Each structure stands twice: as structure tokens, then as C-alpha cells.
Amino acid sequence: MLKNDRWIAEQAAQGMLEPFQKGLVRHLDPEQQARPVLSFGCSSYGYDLRLSAQEFMIFRHVPGTVMNPKRFNPANLEPTPLHEDEDGRYFILPAHSYGLGVALEKMRVPPYITVICLGKSTYARLGIIVNTTPAEASWEGHLTLEFSNSSGADCRIYAEEGICQLLFFEGDPCDTTYSDRQGKYQHQPERVTLARI
Numbered sequence: 001m002l003k004n005d006r007w008i009a010e011q012a013a014q015g016m017l018e019p020f021q022k023g024l025v026r027h028l029d030p031e032q033q034a035r036p037v038l039s040f041g042c043s044s045y046g047y048d049l050r051l052s053a054q055e056f057m058i059f060r061h062v063p064g065t066v067m068n069p070k071r072f073n074p075a076n077l078e079p080t081p082l083h084e085d086e087d088g089r090y091f092i093l094p095a096h097s098y099g100l101g102v103a104l105e106k107m108r109v110p111p112y113i114t115v116i117c118l119g120k121s122t123y124a125r126l127g128i129i130v131n132t133t134p135a136e137a138s139w140e141g142h143l144t145l146e147f148s149n150s151s152g153a154d155c156r157i158y159a160e161e162g163i164c165q166l167l168f169f170e171g172d173p174c175d176t177t178y179s180d181r182q183g184k185y186q187h188q189p190e191r192v193t194l195a196r197i
């Protein structure tokens with residue numbers, strides 16, 4: 001079953017999401033409608049995560065090499081700077097490129113839950129595709145987030161604002177959780193975690 005806002009708030013109080021924002025935030029100063037932000041926080045049946053300002057990396061071609069998921073070469077990734085102006089803090093994902101960021105929130109997935117991560121409509125309308133795969137039962141840490149800019153224009157990706165939406169699905173109890181099998185991506189810090197084998 002897809003879990004609702006009440007359940008998400010109850011679980012967040014027990015550590016599922018830190019920090020937790022009850023209700024969707026659309027302005028940093030709601031009183032004055034000052035500085036609109038890409039929305040984040042709890043929605044009816046999901047939670048919109050924020051992108052951390054800590055780090056954003058972009059893939060580049062290293063001449064003469066082919067990427068190998070069994071031997072990932074960190075030289076294929078280049079950190080990109082954080083910019084700031086009156087609209088907020090942001091990274092730039094160039095046209096037709098692929099980038100990795102990290103979620104600001106720490107997650108602790110309950111043992112009977114699978115979390116699906118999807119994009120936000122506002123970014124989707126600009127050609128940004130979120131490629132994040134499910135977060136598994138009893139996985140803990142900061143999600144590494146994967147983005148493709150499928151458009152022909154460079155795009156701002158705002159830090160500390162909404163970046164993707166989580167859906168929480170309850171399943172029948174499983175025999176072995178991600179924590180039980182000591183998965184290699186357990187306890188990711190608030191930094192981009194590279195592919196491992």
C-alpha cells in the first residue's frame with residue numbers, strides 16, 4: 001500500500017527522515033511570499049527531498065577510456081561549483097550531461113518499506129530526468145541522486161530546495177532486509193557515493 005502524509009509524519013518522528021518538513025514549503029518567507037523555492041516537504045502521499053549544497057559532480061569523457069562499473073574511475077567525475085544569486089544557491093548541469101548529487105535529508109527506511117524516488121514536474125518540464133533507483137528495506141543514509149539533462153540547454157539545479165519525490169510502499173514482511181545482508185551502500189554520508197562492486 002502507498003503510505004499517506006499521516007504515516008510519513010509518524011515515521012519521521014521516529015527517525016525515518018531528518019530533517020523533516022511537515023507540509024510543502026513553497027516560499028522561504030511565506031508571510032511575505034518572499035523568494036519562491038522548488039517545493040520540499042511532506043505532500044499527500046509522499047515526501048519531496050532537498051538537494052544538499054555539499055557536492056555535485058558531473059561526468060566527463062576521459063580520452064582512451066571506457067567506464068567500467070566493476071572498476072569505477074573517479075577521474076570520470078568532476079566536482080562542479082556552487083553558485084549563488086538572488087534566486088538562491090545552485091549548481092549548473094550542462095546540456096546533454098549527467099550529474100550526481102546527494103540528498104540533504106538522512107533516511108532510515110523501515111524494514112517493511114520500499115521507497116521509490118521520482119522526479120519533480122517543474123524540473124521534468126526542463127528536460128531533467130531523475131534516475132534514482134529504489135531505497136530498500138532498512139537502508140540508512142543520504143541518497144545519492146542521479147540526474148540527466150536531456151535538453152539542449154544548460155540548467156540550474158537548486159541546492160537546499162526540492163529535487164525529487166519519494167513514495168513509500170509497504171510490503172509483506174521480507175526475510176532479509178538490506179541491513180541484514182550488509183549491502184555495500186549502507187550508511188552513505190552527505191557526500192556523493194560512487195559506484196562500488
Ligand SMILES: O=c1ccn([C@H]2C[C@H](O)[C@@H](COP(=O)(O)OP(=O)(O)OP(=O)(O)O)O2)c(=O)[nH]1
Pocket residue numbers: 131132133134135136137139142143144145146178183184185186188
Ligand atoms: O539512486 C540511488 C538508489 C539507491 N540508493 C541507495 C539506497 C538503496 O537501498 C541502496 C542500494 O541500492 P541498490 O540495491 O539498487 O544497489 P545495487 O547496485 O543493487 O547494490 P547492492 O548490491 O548493494 O544492492 O543504495 C542511492 O543512494 N541512490
